Amino acid sequence: MPKKFNRFVLPLFLAMVFLALPFFLEGTTWGFLVRILGVMGLYGILALGLNLVLGYVGLLDLGFMAFYAIGAYTTAVLSLRGWNFWFCLPASALMAMGVRTVLGAPVLRLRGDYLAVVTLGFGEITRITLNNWDSLTRGPQGISLLSAAVPPLRFFGYSLYTNTHFFYLIFAFLAMAWLVCRRLDRSRIGRAWIAIREDETAARSMGIHVARLKNVAFTISAGFAGVAGALFARWENFVTPESFTFWESALLVAMVVLGGMGSLPGVLLGVAMIVGLPEFLRADLFSRWGGGQMVNARYLIFGALLVGAALFRPEGVWPRSRRKD
Amino acid sequence: MKLLSATGITKRFGGLTALDSVDLSLNAGEIVSVIGPNGAGKTTLFNVLTGFYSVDAGAITFSGERIDDLPVHRITKRGIARTFQNIRLFGSMTALENVMVGRHCRTRSELAAALFRTPAFYREEREIAHSSLEHLKSVGLGDQAQTPARHLSYGDQRRLEIARALATEPRLLLLDEPNAGMNSQESGVLMETLLRIRREGVTLLLIEHAMRVVMGVSDRVVVLEDGRKIAEGTPAEVQINSQVIEAYLGVPAGSDA
Numbered sequence A: 001m002p003k004k005f006n007r008f009v010l011p012l013f014l015a016m017v018f019l020a021l022p023f024f025l026e027g028t029t030w031g032f033l034v035r036i037l038g039v040m041g042l043y044g045i046l047a048l049g050l051n052l053v054l055g056y057v058g059l060l061d062l063g064f065m066a067f068y069a070i071g072a073y074t075t076a077v078l079s080l081r082g083w084n085f086w087f088c089l090p091a092s093a094l095m096a097m098g099v100r101t102v103l104g105a106p107v108l109r110l111r112g113d114y115l116a117v118v119t120l121g122f123g124e125i126t127r128i129t130l131n132n133w134d135s136l137t138r139g140p141q142g143i144s145l146l147s148a149a150v151p152p153l154r155f156f157g158y159s160l161y162t163n164t165h166f167f168y169l170i171f172a173f174l175a176m177a178w179l180v181c182r183r184l185d186r187s188r189i190g191r192a193w194i195a196i197r198e199d200e201t202a203a204r205s206m207g208i209h210v211a212r213l214k215n216v217a218f219t220i221s222a223g224f225a226g227v228a229g230a231l232f233a234r235w236e237n238f239v240t241p242e243s244f245t246f247w248e249s250a251l252l253v254a255m256v257v258l259g260g261m262g263s264l265p266g267v268l269l270g271v272a273m274i275v276g277l278p279e280f281l282r283a284d285l286f287s288r289w290g291g292g293q294m295v296n297a298r299y300l301i302f303g304a305l306l307v308g309a310a311l312f313r314p315e316g317v318w319p320r321s322r323r324k325d
Numbered sequence B: 001m002k003l004l005s006a007t008g009i010t011k012r013f014g015g016l017t018a019l020d021s022v023d024l025s026l027n028a029g030e031i032v033s034v035i036g037p038n039g040a041g042k043t044t045l046f047n048v049l050t051g052f053y054s055v056d057a058g059a060i061t062f063s064g065e066r067i068d069d070l071p072v073h074r075i076t077k078r079g080i081a082r083t084f085q086n087i088r089l090f091g092s093m094t095a096l097e098n099v100m101v102g103r104h105c106r107t108r109s110e111l112a113a114a115l116f117r118t119p120a121f122y123r124e125e126r127e128i129a130h131s132s133l134e135h136l137k138s139v140g141l142g143d144q145a146q147t148p149a150r151h152l153s154y155g156d157q158r159r160l161e162i163a164r165a166l167a168t169e170p171r172l173l174l175l176d177e178p179n180a181g182m183n184s185q186e187s188g189v190l191m192e193t194l195l196r197i198r199r200e201g202v203t204l205l206l207i208e209h210a211m212r213v214v215m216g217v218s219d220r221v222v223v224l225e226d227g228r229k230i231a232e233g234t235p236a237e238v239q240i241n242s243q244v245i246e247a248y249l250g251v252p253a254g255s256d257a
Helices: A002-025 A032-057 A065-080 A085-107 A112-132 A163-185 A188-198 A200-205 A210-236 A246-259 A264-282 A294-312 B042-049 B072-078 B095-106 B111-116 B119-138 B154-166 B184-199 B211-217 B235-239 B242-249
Strands: B002-013 B016-027 B031-035 B057-062 B080-082 B172-176 B203-207 B220-225 B228-233
Touching (some): A032 A163, A032 A246, A065 A085, A085 A112, A200 B072, B002 B042, B016 B203, B072 B080, B095 B154
Antiparallel strands (some): B002 B016, B002 B057
C-alpha cells in the first residue's frame, strides 16, 4: 500500500496542488510566480528535449536554442500571415525537426568535443541569420504579434492570452513531453540510445545502427524545441534574436547535467533550480534578508550552489535510478 | 559444412601489415582457437571478421554470402557476435539491461510502437525481458540481474559479455580472451560453458593465451605470428610444430636457422 501511495497517489496530489497554484497566486503580490512557473515549464520542455541527445545518447549539444528559435520564428512568421496557432505549432515542430535532420546527417559523424563545437557554431549561425534576414525576420527589431492581422489564440472557443492561460497550456505540453520521454526511455530505442552513450563500439556490435539512432534522437529533440518555441512566440507575442543566445544553450546544458543526465525528474529539478533560483532569490521576501543585499548577491549564491552540486552530486541532484521492472 | 571462409585477408595500418593474406575457414559446430604472441594480429582478425575494420585485400564469406563490405550492425544481424579483450559493457545499465540491448537486432519495435504502446510492443518487451533473463541464467548470473554492470566482479563481467553476445542469437561467436583474469576454478566453468554453447549449435572462434583452455576445448588451433598464419591443426599437432615452438620460445642456442 505505501508503495502504491508513493508511486501514484502522492504524485497525483502534488500535481493537483501545483495545477491549482494560479488560482491562489493570481491577483496577489505573488502573481509574478505564475509567469516564472510558465517560463520554467518552457525550459522544462526544452530540457527534456535536450536530455534525449545529451542525457541518453551522450551527445554534447551547445546550440540547442537554435531550434527553439526556429520554432518561435516559424510561428511568428506564419501568425503574421494569418495562420491559426494550432497549425503554427506542428509547423514549428516540423520545421525544427527538418532543419535538424539535414544538419544531423553530416554533423553526427563527429564525436565529443567536435560535435559540441559544430552545434555551438550552428546556434550562432542561426541567431546571426535571424538578426540579418530583414525581409523575413525584421532583423534585430524582432517580430511583434500584437497586430490586428494576427488571429487570437483560441482553444475550443476560449481565447488564451493571460499568464495563467499559458501556464496551463505550457504544462499540458510539458506533460506530453514527459510522457513521450518516459515511453521512449522504456523501450528498445531508449535502451539502444543509452547503450550508445555507454559504449558506442559495443553498441555497434550488438547490431545497433548507431548513425541512424543518433539521428532519430537528434531529430525528435528538435521537435520538443520547436513546440516550446511556438508556445513562447504566442505567449510573449514578440520574438527577437536576442532571446536565443549561446548563454541560453549553455544554461540548458547546465540544467540537464545538474539535475541528472538521463533522469527525467532530475532534468526538471535542474530546470527548477537554474531558472527558478535566481528569480526566487530576487523575490520580495528573500530580498529583505541581509539588509536588502540578497538581490545583488543572488548570482553569487546561485553560483555557489552550482559548484556545490557539481562537487557533492557529480551524477546530478536526482540521478537516473536503476529501475526494477 | 563451411560456415565461414576467409581467404587472403590482408589488413595494413600505414606501413604495418597487421594481417598478411591470412586464410581461415570454420566448419559449423567447430571450436577453433587463434593463438600467437602479442601483436600477431589476433584481435585485428576479429575486428576484420566483425566489420570493425575493412579489409585491404581478400574476401570473407559467411554461410555462402560475402560479408566483408557490410557494416558492423549488419554483420551482427547475419549472425556473428563477439566479446572484447578489454571488456566493453554498458556500465551504468543493469546486467539484465545489458543483455536486453543484445536483443536489439532480433526485435523490431520502432518509435511509433514505443510511443503508442501497441500490443505488439508489450508482447515484444515481454519476450525481450524473458529471453534476456534466460541468457543471464545460462551463464550463472540469474541472481545478479539488477546489479549495474560496472559493480559486477571481473569474472562476472566476462560472463555477462558472453550472455549479451548470445542474446544476438549468433551462429558464430568470437570470444577475445574469455579466460583472462579467471582463476582455475572459474576457467573450468568457462570451458563447460563453451562446450554447452557449442552443443546449442553455435560455432566458436577463440583468442586465448591459456593453453589449458585452448588444448582442452579446441577442435583446431590456428597460429598467427606477425600477421601471417604459421600453423594450423589439431591441438596435438600444433604443440609439436617446430615453427610454433620457435615463435613462442625462440630458436635453440647454437642453431643457425
